[in-house]
Amino acid sequence: MKFKMRQSSGVTILDISGKLMGGADADHFRDMIHCLIEDGETKVIVNLADVKWVNSTGVGILITGYTTLRKNKGDLKLLNVSNKIRSVLYVTKLNLIFECYDNENEAVNSFS
Amino acid sequence: MATSSFLASFYFICGAIIFFFGIMILRYSTRDIVGWATALVLFFAGIGPLLGGMGVLLESNLQQNTYLFENLVASFDYIWEFFFPSLFLFALVYPKRHRIWKYFRRWAGILFFPHLFHLILLLVLIDRVNPERMFNFLNDLPGSSGTFSSFFATLAKYLNVWMGLLFKAHTGLFSLVNVAFAGFSLLFLRHSLSFELPPRVRRQMRVVVAGLGLCILTYSLGRALSFFRRDMFDQDMVIAFINASLIIGGGSIAFAIIRYQFLDIRLIARKGIFYGATVALFATIYLLTIKQITGVFYRFSGARVEFLETGLIVLFIIVFQPVLGRLEEWTEKVLVREETSPRIRMRDLSAELLSVIEIETMKEKIQLALSQMFGTDKVETVFAEEIMAVGNDDPYAEKVVELLSLVDEPMVRLDFMEAMDFLNLRGRNFFRPSRKVVLEAVETLPGIVRRFARYELIVPVVHEQKCVAALLLGARHEHNRYTVQEQAMLAMLARQIAASLSRIELLKEVVEKKVMEEELNLARTIQINLLPSAPPQLENYEAAALSVSSKQVGGDYYDFIKNDTHLAFTVADVSGKGVPASLLMASLQASLRAIMDRMDDPVAVISRLNDVMCDITATDKFATMFYGCINLRKNEVVYTNAGHFFPVVVRENGEVEELDYSGLILGVTPGFEYCKRKIKMGSGDIIVVTTDGVTEAENTQGELYGEERLHPFLSSIRHNSADKIKELIVEEVNRFSYPQGANDDLTIMVIKRLG
Numbered sequence: 001m002k003f004k005m006r007q008s009s010g011v012t013i014l015d016i017s018g019k020l021m022g023g024a025d026a027d028h029f030r031d032m033i034h035c036l037i038e039d040g041e042t043k044v045i046v047n048l049a050d051v052k053w054v055n056s057t058g059v060g061i062l063i064t065g066y067t068t069l070r071k072n073k074g075d076l077k078l079l080n081v082s083n084k085i086r087s088v089l090y091v092t093k094l095n096l097i098f099e100c101y102d103n104e105n106e107a108v109n110s111f112s
Numbered sequence: 113m114a115t116s117s118f119l120a121s122f123y124f125i126c127g128a129i130i131f132f133f134g135i136m137i138l139r140y141s142t143r144d145i146v147g148w149a150t151a152l153v154l155f156f157a158g159i160g161p162l163l164g165g166m167g168v169l170l171e172s173n174l175q176q177n178t179y180l181f182e183n184l185v186a187s188f189d190y191i192w193e194f195f196f197p198s199l200f201l202f203a204l205v206y207p208k209r210h211r212i213w214k215y216f217r218r219w220a221g222i223l224f225f226p227h228l229f230h231l232i233l234l235l236v237l238i239d240r241v242n243p244e245r246m247f248n249f250l251n252d253l254p255g256s257s258g259t260f261s262s263f264f265a266t267l268a269k270y271l272n273v274w275m276g277l278l279f280k281a282h283t284g285l286f287s288l289v290n291v292a293f294a295g296f297s298l299l300f301l302r303h304s305l306s307f308e309l310p311p312r313v314r315r316q317m318r319v320v321v322a323g324l325g326l327c328i329l330t331y332s333l334g335r336a337l338s339f340f341r342r343d344m345f346d347q348d349m350v351i352a353f354i355n356a357s358l359i360i361g362g363g364s365i366a367f368a369i370i371r372y373q374f375l376d377i378r379l380i381a382r383k384g385i386f387y388g389a390t391v392a393l394f395a396t397i398y399l400l401t402i403k404q405i406t407g408v409f410y411r412f413s414g415a416r417v418e419f420l421e422t423g424l425i426v427l428f429i430i431v432f433q434p435v436l437g438r439l440e441e442w443t444e445k446v447l448v449r450e451e452t453s454p455r456i457r458m459r460d461l462s463a464e465l466l467s468v469i470e471i472e473t474m475k476e477k478i479q480l481a482l483s484q485m486f487g488t489d490k491v492e493t494v495f496a497e498e499i500m501a502v503g504n505d506d507p508y509a510e511k512v513v514e515l516l517s518l519v520d521e522p523m524v525r526l527d528f529m530e531a532m533d534f535l536n537l538r539g540r541n542f543f544r545p546s547r548k549v550v551l552e553a554v555e556t557l558p559g560i561v562r563r564f565a566r567y568e569l570i571v572p573v574v575h576e577q578k579c580v581a582a583l584l585l586g587a588r589h590e591h592n593r594y595t596v597q598e599q600a601m602l603a604m605l606a607r608q609i610a611a612s613l614s615r616i617e618l619l620k621e622v623v624e625k626k627v628m629e630e631e632l633n634l635a636r637t638i639q640i641n642l643l644p645s646a647p648p649q650l651e652n653y654e655a656a657a658l659s660v661s662s663k664q665v666g667g668d669y670y671d672f673i674k675n676d677t678h679l680a681f682t683v684a685d686v687s688g689k690g691v692p693a694s695l696l697m698a699s700l701q702a703s704l705r706a707i708m709d710r711m712d713d714p715v716a717v718i719s720r721l722n723d724v725m726c727d728i729t730a731t732d733k734f735a736t737m738f739y740g741c742i743n744l745r746k747n748e749v750v751y752t753n754a755g756h757f758f759p760v761v762v763r764e765n766g767e768v769e770e771l772d773y774s775g776l777i778l779g780v781t782p783g784f785e786y787c788k789r790k791i792k793m794g795s796g797d798i799i800v801v802t803t804d805g806v807t808e809a810e811n812t813q814g815e816l817y818g819e820e821r822l823h824p825f826l827s828s829i830r831h832n833s834a835d836k837i838k839e840l841i842v843e844e845v846n847r848f849s850y851p852q853g854a855n856d857d858l859t860i861m862v863i864k865r866l867g
Binding site: 094 | 685687688734736755756757758774775776777780781784803804808816
């Protein structure tokens with residue numbers, strides 16, 4: 001799993017590529033979310049366009065990020081969720097929790 | 113004769129030691145004003161007894177020339193009397209610059225003017241002109257005769273008497289100038305004692321003040337007695353008093369140097385004393401005995417015996433080293449307090465560092481030892497991580513660490529500032545900026561550079577070419593500089609600290625690893641104990657389950673709970689690993705078992721577990737869980753699912769159905785409303801619950817095993833027993849992912865209805 005971070009009108013966009021499957025990635029992701037919160041940037045969009053697969057630990061990672069940001073009055077939204085991942089979200093009913101977008105502008109605007 | 117020779121030798125040796133000390137101070141101490149003043153004091157205090165001793169010794173050898181050497185002390189008093197202004201200078205700058213020092217700063221030479229005048233007067237006038245005959249030229253004035261002549265003669269006579277008296281008064285009363293100088297010095301030093309001083313300096317001061325007090329007393333006594341009762345006291349007596357006073361004065365400072373580490377003359381200076389003393393001792397023996405013996409030989413045989421002198425000199429050279437060694441040993445034992453010796457302190461610190469296992473303790477020990485050794489309140493140990501921790505805010509942090517790694521030896525403030533490009537000294541090496549200018553410049557430096565530059569000396573602690581820490585030593589009580597020897601000693605200490613730090617680091621890693629292993633073992637034990645040891649035995653049903661973990665400890669959990677009419681079964685996947693995950697599992701199990709009176713109500717069970725998980729405050733604690741309950745009489749299964757991978761039912765006819773209901777995973781939102789589903793179990797029907805380890809098994813092409821492979825496979829093996837099916841699935845997954853094997857936790861639960 002690799003991260004890239006960029007900003008778009010006050011919203012942090014994390015471009016993730018590879019597999020979101022836990023292990024060291026989980027720690028890395030959590031640390032990053034904590035860093036963002038410390039910097040006061042609590043509006044986060046996770047772009048999953050290049051993510052092939054998310055397993056249960058990967059879902060845990062996303063949920064952790066979501067709950068942490070929520071507690072700090074922020075939000076975590078998903079962008080470009082593939083059908084495969086959508087099915088995972090559906091099984092875990094996280095589609096009720098995460099707002100998913102297919103268009104970056106839409107996702108960014110949803111924060112304002 | 114014997115007594116006077118003995119006394120003379122004593123003067124000579126004492127004088128030599130004190131004199132030598134003066135040179136030592138100049139050579140090894142910092143050459144600031146305190147160093148100079150001390151050196152001057154000792155220099156002149158040494159000359160007096162040295163001259164006195166030499167005078168007597170030479171006198172006893174060279175009878176024919178007595179006149180010349182009779183009274184060296186008296187003849188050269190204008191030299192050693194400089195002792196007194198030097199003393200005054202010393203009192204002005206030690207232990208701190210006195211507040212009136214600023215008036216003398218540039219004009220310290222003025223203090224020596226009275227004695228210079230005295231010297232010129234005595235050197236130039238006394239030997240050339242006899243004051244009592246000074247005005248005799250009036251008698252020989254041309255053209256003077258008769259009454260004039262007698263007038264001039266009378267005038268000359270009176271003037272001569274006056275001049276004589278004036279000179280007498282000057283030479284006699286000049287002692288008063290000396291006494292005044294000494295008295296003021298004593299007053300200043302005494303006044304300094306009332307300052308806030310570190311204990312060591314205070315002890316030094318007491319010795320010096322007491323010694324100087326005694327010195328003045330002896331000196332004035334000698335002078336006064338000789339002045340008023342000249343008849344009763346011969347010149348030798350006066351000289352004895354003067355020598356005693358000089359020896360006491362200089363000796364007290366010398367004593368303070370040895371015993372209380374006055375200034376920073378330490379080991380080397382102490383060696384210096386021994387050399388000085390031994391040389392003086394041998395010289396005395398030589399002067400006293402050899403000359404006599406050769407004299408006797410000469411008288412006896414009429415020939416000079418040169419070999420005797422040569423032989424004795426060789427003998428002296430041979431015995432010099434052992435005598436020196438003994439002398440040193442004796443002084444160490446008698447004079448030097450063990451705990452104050454910096455060498456011993458350093459040795460102790462080294463030994464302590466070897467046994468320290470906590471960085472904080474180490475820091476404390478270093479700081480305490482260094483502040484005692486160098487007499488400074490400001491000692492700090494900074495670790496590289498601390499410097500780098502501020503790195504985000506301070507662009508210089510990284511540069512400082514880089515510089516320290518590169519230099520790897522103690523740096524004084526100016527070198528540091530120059531190396532950091534904050535001070536350009538190029539072309540002005542001879543005129544370094546004054547302390548005040550530097551200190552003002554330091555305050556304008558940015559963050560971390562300023563923090564470092566506020567200290568006098570920066571000692572990097574470097575391990576494998578990387579700076580791991582730095583010792584920062586601040587201004588000292590006595591003066592501001594750290595000598596080359598001290599810097600070398602600190603560099604050695606820094607190496608030792610680096611070694612100790614890496615040792616502590618290694619130790620920590622070993623301990624951490626051990627703790628982690630213990631923790632994993634504990635977690636594993638908990639998990640094994642949580643899982644049922646054997647599947648339940650039932651009349652109409654077969655149950656089998658297996659959980660394997662790719663790592664030592666996984667996050668998978670399964671359970672069977674049975675009563676007469678029902679069999680509850682559950683598979684869960686808990687986030688995280690190790691002890692926290694195990695404890696989470698344990699609490700899930702406990703909650704599950706606590707609610708088993710409602711085991712046939714899956715929604716009640718799962719909702720309860722969801723609330724339990726939500727109560728756990730940690731943000732990253734989640735679990736997916738499938739829960740089902742078979743009514744053994746009605747052959748009905750009620751179930752619900754909290755985000756767990758969909759289980760499948762394989763019908764007897766080979767059809768595969770997914771139990772595709774799921775609610776939110778456990779631990780996200782309390783009060784989530786789950787739904788209950790119900791299926792019928794026909795004869796030969798099988799329920800297979802797995803974790804995603806099965807469908808996510810990956811082959812060498814990076815393909816996942818997936819439901820599309822699992823479902824037909826399950827269909828094809830449906831006629832086997834539950835236990836066999838479980839094993840076949842594991843085999844299938846391993847075959848698919850061969851050779852790397854399944855990389856995730858794998859849990860399989862199979863329940864088959866028989867009749």
